[in-house]
Amino acid sequence: MGLLYGCSALLLLVILAPRAYEAGNILVFPTEGSHWVNMDILLQALHSQGHNITIVRSSKSWYVEDNSSCYHIYTVQVERSLDQKFLSNLVFQAIEFERGALPWRRFLHMAVGMIDIWLMRADFVFEYPRPTMPNVVYIGGFQCKPPKPLPQPFDDFVQSSGEHGVIIMSLGTFVSELPAEITKKIAAVFAELPQKVIWKHKGAKPDNLGNNTLVVDWMPQNDLLGHPKVKLFVAHGGTNGVQEAIYHGVPVVGLPLFFDQYDNLLRLKERGGAKLLTIQTVDKDNNFLEAIQEVLNEPSYTLSMQRLSRLHRDQPMEPLDNAVFWIEHVMRHKGANHLKAESYRLPWYVYHSVDVIVFVAGAVLLFLLTVFFSIRCLYTVMCKRKVKRD
Template sequence: MKVIIEKLQSRGHQVTVVRTNDSWYIQETSPLYTSITLEVDSGFSKDFITSFVDHLLSIHREGNAAWTRFKLKMEQGQKASLLHEKTAKLLQSMFEKKNLVESLLRAKYDLVLTDPAVPGGVILAGYLKLPVVFNVRWTSHGEGHFAIAPSPLSYVPMTGTEFSDKMSFFQRVLNVLAFVFENYQIANYITPHYRGLINKYLGPDVNYYSLFQKADLWLMRVDFVFEFPRPTMPNVIYIGGFQCQPAKPLPDHLEEFMQSSEKHGVILMSLGTFVSELSADVADKIAAAFAKLPQKVIWRYKGAKPSTLGNNTLLVDWMPQNDLLGHPKMKLFVAHGGTNGVQEAMYHGVPVVGIPLFFDQYDNLKRLTDRGAAIIVQLTSVEKDNNFLEALQEVLTNSSYRTNMQRLSRLHRDQPIAPLDNAIFWIEFVMRHKGAAHLRTESYKIPWYAYYSVDVVFFLAAVVLSNLVSLSAFIYCLCSRVCLKTKHKRD
């Protein structure tokens, strides 16, 4: 969000950010925006996320891949339920503060910009009756496309399956089961928390899903260089890699380290913000693998120093990831597979060795492996054998990975307008025209049986059946009369 807010502010727009006092990233004071701070527990505190991620990592190490994946899915669903319970209470608290609500209405905002992964902003926009723009990859109930675009399960893989758009029969069976399981989780862990709230404050005719489906614009954080081809809608604008930019000069100490790698180059490793340290045995295995390589390594890691750490490896608390990936000495990115990191690697043409941990990371890396630009290594195999070292050596020595990633980079960059500029144009478009209803399908207002033409099928079936019955009755009567005449003649 910060990237978009910076750009909006630079173009003279005034931005107000609604935040909670336990917000992890969003500061109360900033030259970019005015903040409204809610004294409410959001559920998305640093302590909550850290303990949750630690628990998920412990599940990861239990072994059995299928059972581990199922346990991870159930655990994520249960924790999501707690988060949504707190989000509903947060919204309830907001709506009960009459002075706050009146000030929001008096401000006459042009639109609400929100990430619908948590529906607080979505429901607030519905309450204020303002145009809505999503900065989106995920909604609170799944991958964004599934909320508004036709999504045939025959070639649109569910998140978590790691399938591509070319599925075998058995994979299509599993894909349907994954769809059923995800909808079961949504029905049990998410929508019940908001049903009463929406009914009370937005009205009995407002449906939870319709709040998402009537959004004016979906700024989708992928593009079809990365995503598998699938149906889409006119109000979905693809801005994949919008946060990427040409590399800036590095701080002196990092530039000196990069140059010291000479002809061998540098490997960058980061498992994202949520995983800043690992268990000692896993960290030792990773460090030992790095120590056997001629390349230098920059590893974002906050845990205790691994006992096997080689002289070629630099541990850092923070690093300018985009600028490092864009450095000519960069040879390889060891990543967890988060959307931002994958997009930055693709933008700069750096091949990936992926260690997926949870959420969408498996599927993000699957999209790169299918295009020959990455190798996936499971966390359990990192600590048990030499798979990690072999994967590093394979990507470093086999030039096809780098060639394939650079081809993706050229495709991604070859656009008539930069993704961030495209996003800003469409946000301002919604401001100018007070929405973008002409791009939005009204299908969400249609009952499910009409959407899937169930009523039409039953009507046509009834017509055909009626005609068949009538024809059968006519033939029966005709045959009866013929038989009757024949009998009379015989008599």
Template sequence: MTPFSQNMVSVSLWITVVMLFGSLCDGGKILVVPVEGSHWVNMDILIKALHGQGHSIDVIRTFNSWFVKENSTYYNSITILNTSGMDEEFVEDMLFKMIDYERGKGQMNAIQLYLHVFKAIHKTHEMICQLITNIFESEDILKTLKEKQYDLMLTDPAWGAGILLAHELKLPMVYNVRWTTTGEGHFDIAPSPMSYIPVTGSGNTDKMNFFQRVKNAFSYLLMDIQNSRFNLPLYQSFCDKYFHPRVHYYELLQGADIWLMRVDFVFEFPRPTMPNIIYIGGFQCKPAKALPQDLEDFMQSSGEHGVIIMSLGTFISDLPDDFTAEIAAAFAQLPQKVIWRYTGKRPSTLGNNTLLVDWMPQNDLLGHPKTKAFIAHGGTNGVQEALYHGIPVVGIPFFFDQYDNLLRLQERGGAKILSIATLNKNTLHAAIQEVINEPSYRLSMQRLSHLHRDKPIKPLDSALFWIEFVMRHKGAAHLRTESYKLPWYSYYSVDVAVTLFAVILIFILSIFLAVRYLCVKCCSRKRKTE
């Protein structure tokens, strides 16, 4: 038996033992501080799996939480009164302004739009700081949390409340992460050369020419200014008020024991990483289950042409009427049938081949043999489900990381991106036809699907193992780098470079002065001799 075969047998035996005897960790107490929207969708999957392993989970939520329900069969909620978070109105305002700008119908220019989005993000962080302040100012809540004696903090670091609370409760911390308070998670702890690591929002891939590298560096600088001057100071002010001795929020953010990163390198561009980053991309994906009978009948009625699935994610529930009219008109021209998840006003141009639904089992539809293409906004969950099932994508990105996610699929031949500015019934119809009729799109996505699935351990099983690993060992300090404790000039060895430069300069100057002194002495003796 080859070493590879022996390793595979060992892994298989380990998985079998876990499945037969359950968790390798006694049921523990886990405190969860999540993020709303699609972030909650995948956190919810982790929570369910942990509950199935015998762990007790408490989830902190705002009183008007958009997605985190107060009552659940697999977690206990802790509702913080007098706090508010993101809601549909908050997101819809930003979405409509973005669409109007892209289509040239708004009153905003690019700078005004950027400032509007920046203010919206800043406002979100202000709400999170108010949430954690209300917890710290309530003796009853804080006392109850301390008395619970949790074993672990599981949080999404896109918002900082969980990080601050973990420090106060002295809990080991695991991240369910793609984004942090400052941006894409890798940039906080892993080396990230600007020459081939694209910054989110730059629109670059890992192959950049000179001008793209300039744009990449400028994007990073803009992101750094936004965070270091505006967002991080909100959390640092909280630290200065409540933590003694003084701590730096950014060091708390960097100090998590394990980073469960919601991508893998079938999807993400290759880059440097760290030992405490565990890649669980696609952990929410699973084989398709049978559809409800009405949906199955609709799928089968499509005949040889098949079905197109369209969903714009959890955040986007409504769109401008003229925008949806163009989309519906494009669908009406197709020989395929369409299932469109949309809760807004019914478009006037909707064809008989299109089924509007408030909700749909997206994973199961993507795994159905009749599905030909997926029209998506580019959220991480959706594109990874398409990748898992090998379904080509027509992407319509709106904001945040959506364009970057779709760009990764497009670079690998599995997607075609349409901008909001150019989208109409003709461009959308042409893009759908291209993706369906050009075999390379489906072949590329099927190849990516095979690569993604070819793993010794399922991503969700890996996530559960590492969460329980941290619980068993009270942390994972041996995997954490100490680099985040270094000042920037030490991290980049600027102090070493300056010292070496100074030594070399002194050495050269000493030689120059010595030679000059000898020359002067020689000339002086020569004049005396003459």
């Protein structure tokens, strides 16, 4: 029996040794909000491959917890005043950057040149084609995954919807509530619908809330979008929500608020999968109700999203697996210089072909001067001959 246990332990060691040997140390400086939600998914995948993850977080972090069973957490104590000062300075520098002052030009040029692999959270099903270098890897929708069974309260509510189905509404992680008058209008519209509605809303519940509407502080958004009874997604247009809607083929009524949300929804609208409104006019002239009814009753919206879903899923490798592969590729080979463009190593005059332009301009000028002086000399000689004859 002891020999059996010893052989089993040795076999396990042989199996795990290559993975342990290949494991790397990864240092992460996370951002907040939905960015961390995505990063956490990628880091979990890397941790499952045996890598050691160390996260440096601010003591004022909203989302990154100060302890984890998967990561080593290093917390930097930050006073609120220092935090505000840093943000104010960051905003000022961003404004100067947009004006073209480029206060960090040399640093940014150096930092960009040091990057081995760019992981772009974009997908050409949703994005427009663009020319990029080989070290740009597209992993759009990597956070999307097949739905899990719904928690019991959500499952009971969804199953009670019958043939009409369910509408879900979420305005993301940063916006927890809307002005009271807009909230009441949205609640009134939902109350008129035969569908059941799951509404993520943390503010005060409107007094005109219909019996068909379930207001929650949190919802399993990906799992709900993957449920066959979900017919429509009312969303603010964040990248996560849009990509999950594409992945599961659910049409969207968009209420963009800020940042890239309007652009995201406009792209989805151009592809036939969304109806676009503005939060300022959602309570005017039954715009919201008419938009919902149009998307629900017009099959083209659902068909367009299902087509986008098929295109997105038809890939040789899952986006998350692709991201993990390229991160490990850089770690295995100590970089990816063979994929990087040489432009970042070139002097500015070589990058902009100033040396070539000067050479060509000099050659052309020399040729023109040669022609000019040749003609001038020939003209002078001809004039002298003419004078001698006279």
